[in-house]
Amino acid sequence: MQPDKLEQYRPIFFPEAIAVLGVSGEEANAGARFYTSLLKAGFQGNVYAVNPRGGEIDGRPLYPSVSSIPHPVDTVIIAIPAMHVPTVLEECAKKGVKVAQIYTAGFSESGTEEGRRLEAVIVEKARQNGILIVGPNCMGVYSPARRLPYGMSNYAGEVGSIGFLSQSGGLGGMLMDMGVMRGLKFSKAVSFGNGTMLDSVDYLDYFAADPATTVVGAYLEGMRNGARFLESAIRVARKKPLVLWRGGRTEVGAKCAVSHTGSLAGPDALWSALAQQAGAVRVFSLEEVVDTLLAFQVLERDPGNRLAFVSGLTGGGGGIGVSASDAFCSRGLQLPAFSAETRERLTRLLPPAGTVTHNPLDVGGQTIPMESLFQCFLAVVQDPAVDFLVFHERTGFFMQPAYTARVEAVNDLLITLKQTQDKPVVVISPAGTAENERLSTGKKLIQAGIPVFSTLEGAAAALRNVNDYWAAKKNPEARIQNSE
């Protein structure tokens, strides 16, 4: 069944030719924005614009209908008023269209009788004609391998391993925007809005089967069938990490979800129970989704939960060690004591005053030579009690990119360290007055397989989530539910 799904969904994620319906010359017109976005992102297929009035847009033809396009079309993006969608679907079927991605809102989520009726009609038409509907009320598909941009974003980023499904087009976009900034790379993503024909379970099944996807994230506001959802979630989590963000866990949030995507959210305890049974990781904010996906993307296997924390080279020092201990230990990670041998090695390497040779390790200001610092890193990762290294760095201080050259030199050491031994390396680089330096130095680390987090708490939560996933995989019974 699963290989079939991959084949059946192929035109969703790898369309050959897309027609955008509802393209006009007005600046704010959604159809026009989808259309130009495909062109600007360099979509690797043909793109056609449709408007019943005909004419031209930017020197290219506006076809009066899908059927008047003199080339094959396998996917349409529909951005016309809801009441015209049923007729258009019939025409699309005649043209041989396989997938209709429906941006248009005003269906069941409107809460009106007419909206519900229209939604039933389009599903009926699509079923009769062998068309798959993505949406309605959605931003649709992102497929960087095909340079298919997300929504109207003009942008297709690098191809990666994260598959993401989102009931919210806006949050999906925010996640990808924040994610791109943080170094997330997607295999595919889909905003499916009302999910009237293909629902979360269908996309979960697809991502479970998709060999290009090794980590799966989801923003969901509701589920139609708990048992079916659990089956699909288990199917994913057995093979790859599954990160679930559920919107609507509070009463007001749940009410809001009804009018947003027509979702009945279900009690929050049900979601926790489902996540736990499936061996999925439940997260509670946009930032936690991004942090957790980043950790899974970069740390391909179980990193363990015993870390060595190193700081002090570029500010922070002792106080950061204290607050890092609090952040990690309160979330169930451990900072084990270093062995006598490690402490001896560190004592030989570090100046006596202002440094502390236990875990967390404070290397004490800016005077330590680079070669000694590398030996310190080596000493702590070679300690048998240590599973991975967390280094805390700062790129600026009071409006000045004070440390950039030194930070870059240290980052080169960390990259060498990562490349020359097996234990993972993680960096914390907090926001401050030197944001440009922070973002650019961070990029190099991420490319080298070192995840970079902005906050201690974010890093700790993400690493705890990673630990939870692997613990559940090893021993489903012993899984301790991630507490918020």
Next chain:
Amino acid sequence: MQPDKLEQYRPIFFPEAIAVLGVSGEEANAGARFYTSLLKAGFQGNVYAVNPRGGEIDGRPLYPSVSSIPHPVDTVIIAIPAMHVPTVLEECAKKGVKVAQIYTAGFSESGTEEGRRLEAVIVEKARQNGILIVGPNCMGVYSPARRLPYGMSNYAGEVGSIGFLSQSGGLGGMLMDMGVMRGLKFSKAVSFGNGTMLDSVDYLDYFAADPATTVVGAYLEGMRNGARFLESAIRVARKKPLVLWRGGRTEVGAKCAVSHTGSLAGPDALWSALAQQAGAVRVFSLEEVVDTLLAFQVLERDPGNRLAFVSGLTGGGGGIGVSASDAFCSRGLQLPAFSAETRERLTRLLPPAGTVTHNPLDVGGQTIPMESLFQCFLAVVQDPAVDFLVFHERTGFFMQPAYTARVEAVNDLLITLKQTQDKPVVVISPAGTAENERLSTGKKLIQAGIPVFSTLEGAAAALRNVNDYWAAKKNPEARIQNSE
């Protein structure tokens, strides 16, 4: 007593002439960095450099001793080896020095008998000679009104109303760096390290009395005397908000604090009890300190806890409404239903499809005219159930500063709104691919009295903290302790 303290501590925060002891020509020399930092920041007083070898630094004299400076000196910054500090203090006393800010480490925090002995000696010498010691093992004082920079930062920012005391010099610096970026303005700050002579309680008493300080924040790793600490905390919180971040709440964190500042942290429950009894707000991370101080700085009075949330103009929309409801309501804030009148006004102003006229309000994409948007803002803040407005905006989308012009136009509306009525206005602007645009548009809002937060959770936690402070002030019995 309190006016005395203000006068007694005057040379700590408003020195007339500073001598830096331990200035050499080496690049990494701490004394030299303190010295040049004072010059670069434009310290409004005289600055002298001292080194027993004499000579010159950057064309200015290196005095061989404090006593050889041919001008009055009221404050010294000491960056010489610990063992020489006692002798130097005697010489300083003869010169009429009132304050010794001791950067040098290697005292009680070293855990050695010799360190403890030396610390006792310097306190004895200082007491005998009427000198106040800030530190030792500290970064010292920040006083923007005098252009006295923090530590070696070269920078004195705008004068503001926040007083901050920190047992950690590094965390104090990080807080100020992140704070400056986020729009925090300080009246004074002090990193006091081992706090051997002047402790947290002394600085709390000072900030309680200081009329220029209207909000007080503290990073602390220990307290010497719970009863005395409670007295001082009550003294502050009765007059102005007090935000407490305690490092060392986990076992490893507490151990680390001992070696960092020699602090015995005490059980965590004690800190919660003290904060609760004092009517102070307890926070749990660097980001929460900054968010909470920002909220107090900008919202000068009790903002209430019933908010109207508006999004959708620049991405996010319905999904953001759902997750905002979750973030705020799970932290005890409320999104009340709009009145029938408000909903009618909104229905007339907004297009029917893709918008939602309840709270959270989704204004639905980019087509709404600016004048209508302003009327929407007015409608929701004029609703009697609404205490304040939270607007969610985005400055970028997939590597493009896509919305900057529109965001700036909307921000101008928000500033007008803020200026023309009484209810507070708060903005959420999440991190993404257009960080420069985000930081620059945010600055303008903060200057206009609109606090800007990066995350829903950060804003919710900060506003909850503000609510907790005012609730405790009104009714100490009813105070619900902020849960982590």
